[in-house]
Amino acid sequence: MKFVSRIGVAVLLLHSFVSQSALAQTQLTYTTSWIGNxxxxxxxxxxxxxxxxxxxxxxxxxxxxxxxxxxxxxxxxxxxxxxxxxxxxxxxxxxxxxxxxxxxxxxxxxxxxxxxxxxxxxxxxxxxxxxxxxxxxxxxxxxxxxxxxxxxxxxxxxxxxxxxxxxxxxxxxxxxxxxxxxxxxxxxxxxxxxxxxxxxxxxxxxxxxxxxxxxxxxxxxxxxxxxxxxxxxxxxxxxxxxxxxxxxxxxxxxxxxxxxxxxxxxxxxxxxxxxxxxxxxxxxxxxxxxxxxxxxxxxxxxxxxxxxxxxxxxxxxxxxxxxxxxxxxxxxxxxxxxxxxxxxxxxxxxxxxxxxxxxxxxxxxxxxxxxxxxxLTFVDSAAFDPATPNSVYTGSKRFTLDYRRPVGQEWSYAGFTLDRFDYPDDPAFHEPRGVRGEPMVRRIDGRRYLYTLDPGAHYLNVYRFDAAHGEVAIPSGLLAQNPLPGSWPAGQPTYGEWLWRDSNGNGTVDASEITGNPSTGSTVGNGFWWVDTPGNVWLATPTSGIREMPLQGLDSAGNPIYTYASSKMFAMPQPFTRIARIVYIAATDTMYITGFTSAIPWDPTHWKEAGPVLARYDNWSTGTPTQQYSISLPWNTQSNPQTTTVGVAVAGNYIFVAELYTAKVDVYDTRTGQAIGYMTPGASVGNTSGWVDVYLGISAVQRDNGEYVVLLEDDARAKILMYRWTP
Incomplete structure (x- = not known):
């Protein structure tokens, strides 16, 4: 692996540190709707x-x-x-x-x-x-x-x-x-x-x-x-x-x-x-x-x-x-x-x-x-196809949106992407809960790819599409932070990281297609996966920094190629002592990180939270990133219900932060880190929602007309919550 100096990062961070206590106190004007129920x-x-x-x-x-x-x-x-x-x-x-x-x-x-x-x-x-x-x-x-x-x-x-x-x-x-x-x-x-x-x-x-x-x-x-x-x-x-x-x-x-x-x-x-x-x-x-x-x-x-x-x-x-x-x-x-x-x-x-x-x-x-x-959805978040804000994927569904229709009627069920008959070896069937969830959709060389996380974000699944299989997502790859329990798949290592790529294109996890991580042989454990727009895979490890696995192209079957040998490691920047979530914007070389600091350290009772601090870093990939700001996010573990964060999305000029227990989305300006306001469920959904209970439970997109559409997992009532907001 290639390593970037942690010392260089720290020096530049100290020069650019701007601390803000940014709590969004103003309720925004928006529309609440939903998808999938x-x-x-x-x-x-x-x-x-x-x-x-x-x-x-x-x-x-x-x-x-x-x-x-x-x-x-x-x-x-x-x-x-x-x-x-x-x-x-x-x-x-x-x-x-x-x-x-x-x-x-x-x-x-x-x-x-x-x-x-x-x-x-x-x-x-x-x-x-x-x-x-x-x-x-x-x-x-x-x-x-x-x-x-x-x-x-x-x-x-x-x-x-x-x-x-x-x-x-x-x-x-x-x-x-x-x-x-x-x-x-x-x-x-x-x-x-x-x-x-x-x-x-x-x-x-x-x-x-x-x-x-x-x-x-x-x-x-x-x-x-x-x-x-x-x-x-x-x-x-x-x-x-x-x-x-x-x-x-x-x-x-x-x-x-x-x-x-x-x-x-x-x-x-x-x-x-x-x-x-x-x-x-x-x-x-x-x-x-x-x-x-x-x-x-x-x-x-x-x-x-x-x-x-x-x-x-x-x-x-x-x-x-x-x-x-x-x-x-x-x-x-x-x-x-x-x-x-x-x-x-x-x-x-x-x-x-x-x-x-x-x-x-x-x-x-x-x-x-x-x-x-x-x-149609449970423990399942949603993400937009970057080719159009009118097409939304969950782990195993696709929906089309017509924003002209009344609240709750914008969505149409367009596709079921999980095929248990043609692809019984789909890793989703063998991972915790046996379902796909937490999607990211990317376009690589014009081709559509679906990346999904299991509820605990231990495994990153990769899927491709072709015309012959219609809406079905074809198993293409898997990046695992540790071995799956049980005997599946044959050929996985008994310890440590591994990856699979479907090199023969049959959608089956063959032992010959599995590669372990030769650098460490150990598990990275409890990290968070992110796939950027060009298709590079990022892994935020809790305490060892952030690793990039650059896309090495597509193989003859159309599968994205990732290797441990080409990985790059970026040291954990100040002020973090534990990283929980990342969002990397490749077009501007901007990294957003949330997590824990020495002031509010991580504790295992908040194992799924995104943390109390968010920071933005510019020029991330150069090895000498500059921190633009650091935000204190809503965090009070003594309140009832507790106020903690669980998910982060970035679109256009805004950051959207989902709170775990309080049915609230806080909105910040990407340029300054200033708090803009917040959104909570409206009357159309009974002024309530379930917890956003997964690691990647929120996504957002900016439409051509300037409207922002934010999607959240609703863990309570089998739907995706949708906010529509025009600044």
């Missing part, structure tokens, strides 16, 4: 971030369930494209939602679990130490927020759902004993006890056990018009089939013959008597089976575009282009309801929340479109 929360509504199961009522109400929604909408109700209810009491204090839901004319039955939050919760409402309960919560359809208690019911004694939880399994914490299927009549409730490989039948009113029978790891259940049951079997093994049973558990003939490659995820019965099966295999369709007298159900033409969202043009959403079906339902009028999360049902033992929720409805007979709802 059908509701902004201005009316108190939001579309949940994941749907694992649905049940459809006779009036077309769709009831949902998922283990987790950040704002507590695990169990909710939707009708005619609107959100009408949230159940509550399935979020926090040990409670989570689940993977199954059923309704009859009176009750909603939903899978859920109750834990004790690392043995911190005690009492009759909670399991004993090191144990988790899995079971069913019962609610009235008239008021989902109110539990429907029964003898033997337990849990939540301090809220409206008290004594309405039935414990089915009590297991060691860390074991997934969740219910994966349910179906109900007005008299009986059928429950797939996946963990114990049995179907359990309960009295729908008393919740007492009536009978049970063995089925190999059962999943979704559909009640047929003749009161028989269709059951997905083999959830634990992955060897999935659909079995047929009488209501008393007797095995019946007429099992469904599934095409090769089918991954059945749900079953529904149409008013015509047709059996519908959701296929989360590569076909991404709904299989249809007709009945004929005395014979096996017979497959007829499936519903939906073959290959779903990955039909040509790949990644482009549209009607009947499914992507990860998790739930099916049909109402008596023949309306079809399809829930998707870009992934499919949560694997056993996984904490996945999917890749963004979609709930849509069609008319079965005519295939006419009814309505659609989106909850």
């Amino acid at each position: 059908s509701f902004g929360f201005g009316d108190g509504k939001w579309m949940q971030q994941d749907i694992q199961a649905i049940s459809v009522g006779a009036d077309g109400t769709v009831y949902t369930n998922a283990p987790w929604d950040e704002s507590g909408s695990e169990i909710a109700a939707y009708r005619a494209g609107g959100k009408i209810a949230v159940a509550g009491s399935t979020h926090g204090w040990g409670n989570t939602g689940g993977d199954a839901v059923a309704t009859n004319h009176t009750y909603l039955y939903a899978a859920m679990s109750i834990g004790n939050e690392s043995n911190g919760l005690v009492g009759a409402d909670y399991p004993p130490a090191n144990q988790t309960w899995f079971g069913i919560t019962r609610r009235t359809l008239a008021n989902l927020a109110t539990g429907a208690p029964f003898d033997g019911g337990r849990g939540n004694s301090a809220n409206a759902s008290r004594n309405s939880f039935l414990r089915l399994n009590a297991v060691t914490t860390g074991t997934d004993a969740g219910i994966r299927g349910m179906a109900a009549t007005d008299t009986e409730l059928y429950v797939a006890d996946t963990y114990n490989s049995r179907i359990v039948v309960l009295d729908a009113a008393s919740m007492r056990r009536l009978r049970s029978w063995n089925v190999p790891s059962p999943g979704r259940i559909a009640l047929d018009t003749d009161s028989t049951l269709w059951v997905i079997s083999g959830v634990s093994s992955g060897n999935l089939s659909i079995l047929h049973y009488a209501a008393d558990g007797a095995a019946l003939s007429g099992t469904l013959a599934l095409p090769a490659g089918t991954v059945p995820t749900d079953i529904a019965i149409a008013p015509s008597g047709q059996i519908l099966v959701a296929d989360n295999g590569p076909a991404q369709q709904i299989l249809v089976f007709d009945r004929h007298a005395g014979g096996q159900p017979r497959a007829v033409a499936p519903i939906g575009t073959r290959d779903g969202l990955f039909h040509m043009v790949k990644g482009v959403p549209g009607n009947w282009r499914f992507n990860g079906i998790t739930g099916l339902g049909v109402d008596p009028a023949g309306n079809l309801y399809v829930a998707q999360n870009g992934e499919g049902p949560r694997p056993l033992g996984s904490a996945s929340v999917g890749q963004g929720a979609v709930l849509e409805s069609y008319v079965l007979g005519t295939h006419a479109f009814n309505w659609r709802l989106y909850g």
Whole structure:
């Protein structure tokens, strides 16, 4: 590596140091909007971030369930494209939602679990130490927020759902004993006890056990018009089939013959008597089976575009282009309801929340479109394509913006960039949370590239695009500060930094394509990645300065080339003792740094923060940078909520600093460091947002008309917050 003298840097810094205590006290005049959710929360509504199961009522109400929604909408109700209810009491204090839901004319039955939050919760409402309960919560359809208690019911004694939880399994914490299927009549409730490989039948009113029978790891259940049951079997093994049973558990003939490659995820019965099966295999369709007298159900033409969202043009959403079906339902009028999360049902033992929720409805007979709802982003920030401020990328989505449209309607869902079928080796699937997030979009030689960070900013993923793959981002490279846990990928070093470049262009991480860092062999740990406009990669190490890996061109497959041998190291400048964030503007050779100083040192309780100080350095790459100013950012760890910073963006003449807990963006002049004002969420989003909870959670752009558009992660309600401000 090439090193720049730290002594030279320090001398020039002392000559140019201008300290400013710049707190933005004036609220600016701006517009608040959002991207990626059908509701902004201005009316108190939001579309949940994941749907694992649905049940459809006779009036077309769709009831949902998922283990987790950040704002507590695990169990909710939707009708005619609107959100009408949230159940509550399935979020926090040990409670989570689940993977199954059923309704009859009176009750909603939903899978859920109750834990004790690392043995911190005690009492009759909670399991004993090191144990988790899995079971069913019962609610009235008239008021989902109110539990429907029964003898033997337990849990939540301090809220409206008290004594309405039935414990089915009590297991060691860390074991997934969740219910994966349910179906109900007005008299009986059928429950797939996946963990114990049995179907359990309960009295729908008393919740007492009536009978049970063995089925190999059962999943979704559909009640047929003749009161028989269709059951997905083999959830634990992955060897999935659909079995047929009488209501008393007797095995019946007429099992469904599934095409090769089918991954059945749900079953529904149409008013015509047709059996519908959701296929989360590569076909991404709904299989249809007709009945004929005395014979096996017979497959007829499936519903939906073959290959779903990955039909040509790949990644482009549209009607009947499914992507990860998790739930099916049909109402008596023949309306079809399809829930998707870009992934499919949560694997056993996984904490996945999917890749963004979609709930849509069609008319079965005519295939006419009814309505659609989106909850597309979670722990996912957004960034602009430098070629146009009308195109925005998140980790796995692309949106187009029409700034002429009303607040909350500027965005259109244009692309899903993550392809689990063509590129199962995408590093995003193997990194923490199994999703892409925190994007940077760059144009190199006119070509578009996507760079993304994992939530902890340990790994920098590189993606390229080509016409043949449409909206799909093709895995191109990976720069890792340390080895990934587990056995993937083969060939990574056991210790220290490494990088991968897809030199053969197949989108697979081959061991021969992995290079370790020969200079140190050690991990740099907890640094922050930045990619500048020309495509050079910068790594801000916490205590060892800043490293540049200059772009070495593109290889024959179109991948950016980076090498450790060509790296340059820049010493940490004063006044910093720990660097947290950087933004380098190559056009002006300007480096913006935030972090900690000896006056306010870093402490591990603020591991994700951007720090209390921001400084600008000119002539950065010369080795003798000049500090133009140093700003004291908002910082008070004794307040409630705490005031700390988490993200930095620079566009045009302004710096935008996101605060972590206070839903506030502070704005500074890039030229002087002077505070200009601040922005907070407006009425269109309920005057609130979730935390900006990732390292690169804010971005900004200046449009040709002078307007600034600032995008922030909203960790609470499955959207990207958008501010529009004209100075």
